[in-house]
Amino acid sequence: MLDELAYSKLKTTVVKQPVFVTGCARSGTSYLHQVLTHSTTQGKDAFVVHRLWEILTPSLFLRVFVRPLVHFVDYFLEKNQAYDVLEGAYDYRLNGDAHEEALFSMHCLAGDFWVECHPVGFFWDSMLEYLHYRRQEKRNNNNNNNNNNNNNNNNDDDDKQKSPKKNKKQKQKQKQKQKQKQMQKNKKSKRDVSDEALEWKEPSVERYRDWKYQCIFLRHMLRRQVYYKQKYEKDKVVNIRVIAKSPSLTWCLPIVKDYFPDCKIVLLVRDPREMLCSNLSLMHKSWTTLYGVERMRELWPTAARNVIWRRFEQWKCVLDYLNNYVDVDNNDNENSSQCLVVRYDDLKSNVKQCIEKIFEFAQLPPFSREYAQWLQREYDKNAKRKRTHEVKDLQQYDVPVQPIQQLFAAVCEHFQFPKDWQDS
Numbered sequence: 194m195l196d197e198l199a200y201s202k203l204k205t206t207v208v209k210q211p212v213f214v215t216g217c218a219r220s221g222t223s224y225l226h227q228v229l230t231h232s233t234t235q236g237k238d239a240f241v242v243h244r245l246w247e248i249l250t251p252s253l254f255l256r257v258f259v260r261p262l263v264h265f266v267d268y269f270l271e272k273n274q275a276y277d278v279l280e281g282a283y284d285y286r287l288n289g290d291a292h293e294e295a296l297f298s299m300h301c302l303a304g305d306f307w308v309e310c311h312p313v314g315f316f317w318d319s320m321l322e323y324l325h326y327r328r329q330e331k332r333n334n335n336n337n338n339n340n341n342n343n344n345n346n347n348n349d350d351d352d353k354q355k356s357p358k359k360n361k362k363q364k365q366k367q368k369q370k371q372k373q374k375q376m377q378k379n380k381k382s383k384r385d386v387s388d389e390a391l392e393w394k395e396p397s398v399e400r401y402r403d404w405k406y407q408c409i410f411l412r413h414m415l416r417r418q419v420y421y422k423q424k425y426e427k428d429k430v431v432n433i434r435v436i437a438k439s440p441s442l443t444w445c446l447p448i449v450k451d452y453f454p455d456c457k458i459v460l461l462v463r464d465p466r467e468m469l470c471s472n473l474s475l476m477h478k479s480w481t482t483l484y485g486v487e488r489m490r491e492l493w494p495t496a497a498r499n500v501i502w503r504r505f506e507q508w509k510c511v512l513d514y515l516n517n518y519v520d521v522d523n524n525d526n527e528n529s530s531q532c533l534v535v536r537y538d539d540l541k542s543n544v545k546q547c548i549e550k551i552f553e554f555a556q557l558p559p560f561s562r563e564y565a566q567w568l569q570r571e572y573d574k575n576a577k578r579k580r581t582h583e584v585k586d587l588q589q590y591d592v593p594v595q596p597i598q599q600l601f602a603a604v605c606e607h608f609q610f611p612k613d614w615q616d617s
Contacts, residue, residue: 195254196417203253206420208412211435211453212240212555215442216461217507218305219471221537225461226292226438228548228571233563237429240436241422245291248299251414253421263287293437296414301407304441305503404445408452411439432558443507446514450531457555460511463537464610465504465601466587472500473592474584497592501600508604515607536608545572587614 196203214226232239246263250256267286297304415435422430442449446458480496481489489496519529533554540547545568552560560568587594598614605612 196252199254200420200424203416203420206416206423208415208419208435208453209433210455210457210556211415211437212457212459212557213442213449213453214436214438214459214461215440215446217443217463217468217504217511218440219468219475220440220461220463221535221540222438222440222461223292225459225535225540225547225551226436227290228544228568229436229551230290231564231567232431233561233567234431237431239564240432240434241419241430242436243291243293243296243418244288245285245295246287247418247421248291248293248295249287251296251300251417253417256421292439293411293414294439294441296411297407297439297441301410304407304439404448405452407441408445408448411437412452434557443511446510446532447518450518458532459551459555460532460534461537461540462511462534462608465508465604466598466611466614467537469501469504469597470584470587470590472504473497473587473590476500477590494591497590501592501597505600508601512603512607541575543572544575545569 212229214222214229216222230239230242244263246259247256250259267288271286294304415437419433419435423433442458443460446460449456449458476496477489477493480492484492515532515534519532533551535547535551545565548560548568551557587597594614598612602612604610
């Protein structure tokens with residue numbers, strides 16, 4: 194409210210052709226965002242991005258008071274080695290680059306980061322309300338139940354006068370139906386990675402619609418960021434185009450296109466088996482640090498199962514978007530003018546070629562000679578880079594391979610990933 198009063202031109206600010214980097218977690222989204230937004234110009238950003246302190250204070254009015262304190266806080270924490278604990282992980286300096294995924298977790302209590310790092314996130318069914326997927330379905334059910342109750346109450350007197358025996362039979366039938374519905378709900382809530390749970394159903398439209406509030410929120414936040422850069426840091430930004438990264442957008446790509454009609458979506462895909470192993474490795478280490486070894490021994494079976502199910506549900510939404518919402522080019526069965534699919538292996542093996550393809554697809558300005566040289570150095574670095582942490586196989590995480598392989602069979606078939614996980 195203060196922003197709208199203090200900054201009258203904020204309402205007319207337009208987010209033109211934003212580029213969204215998305216994909217399931219551990220598919221290379223953070224690395225790609227870092228490469229795309231890398232600036233070879235000292236003291237300037239290549240595109241409009243968020244700093245961590247800007248994520249924490251999205252209000253433009255509050256930023257006026259917070260901005261002078263940022264450098265002092267970072268200096269104090271670095272001097273006291275407060276950031277050494279996070280070395281090698283994400284950049285948690287207040288003035289460091291941050292991802293738009295944090296906007297959902299910090300201000301909406303939604304998104305992958307919030308769900309999977311919060312203790313309640315260990316239980317998939319409990320978190321559906323946070324993800325806003327079944328709210329509309331619950332509303333419809335409540336409305337139908339209320340209507341049925343009203344009709345039953347209105348007809349009770351007439352039914353009693355006509356035939357008491359029929360009323361008893363009807364009540365018994367209603368009780369039986371309610372028991373059957375309850376049993377079906379219980380079966381759904383006890384989702385297991387087993388043969389009985391192997392179902393591939395297309396995502397309902399209601400799931401996408403409930404994400405509209407997050408998309409509206411994201412549009413407001415990006416609009417503020419563009420306005421802020423134009424007004425206060427115009428000399429520190431080379432290009433006013435937004436490049437945002439959020440894996441949670443995979444849950445609602447059709448709605449993203451509704452609220453950002455001219456956006457460009459860069460979708461990263463990775464072999465599901467490798468992606469799951471990387472997810473489980475990261476989550477096991479993170480959760481053990483947060484909740485302790487003893488607690489994780491109790492939580493791990495449920496936590497691992499629900500990470501796998503979340504990735505499975507995300508992949509369903511991705512395939513539904515590619516099959517039903519994207520106008521595919523006849524010459525390319527994966528890409529179109531709306532969405533560019535980038536494979537993790539291609540990004541890892543030849544980052545320069547991938548970046549050139551993304552720049553052409555997103556209609557970004559040609560990159561400079563300095564940036565091209567930096568990309569070449571990055572390519573040479575990747576060729577020599579070796580993994581510094583161990584990623585275990587699925588069997589070592591005490592999860593059954595065969596049922597999970599069947600869950601992701603449609604994904605492997607669509608993108609021609611290896612189907613037999615036992616031999617790979």
